[in-house]
Amino acid sequence: MTKHLPYPPPWQDASTLCAHLCISEGTLDNWVRQGLLPAARQKGGKRMWKWSEVEQYMDGQPGIVPEQDLAQKVFHATRQAAHR
Numbered sequence: 912m913t914k915h916l917p918y919p920p921p922w923q924d925a926s927t928l929c930a931h932l933c934i935s936e937g938t939l940d941n942w943v944r945q946g947l948l949p950a951a952r953q954k955g956g957k958r959m960w961k962w963s964e965v966e967q968y969m970d971g972q973p974g975i976v977p978e979q980d981l982a983q984k985v986f987h988a989t990r991q992a993a994h995r
Contacts, residue, residue: 922959925951932965945988 920927925936932939942948948968951958 919962924957928960
């Protein structure tokens with residue numbers, strides 16, 4: 912019997928989250944610092960993100976990050992990173 916696991920996983924470590932978002936861990940850390948993604952939680956000594964919260968940030972859910980503000984933050988963060 913094959914056990915089917917949820918995809919994407921409900922909780923993701925940094926490397927798994929980066930793979931799903933197609934970003935580096937440095938970009939992940941920058942986006943968390945800038946409020947573009949939620950902060951990680953420590954679980955079993957690892958930084959973990961709840962996928963449903965990440966989706967809310969990426970979708971610009973009301974009360975999290977307005978979509979237009981998110982687009983502007985990503986734009987400015989990318990420009991700053993490119994000039995370093």
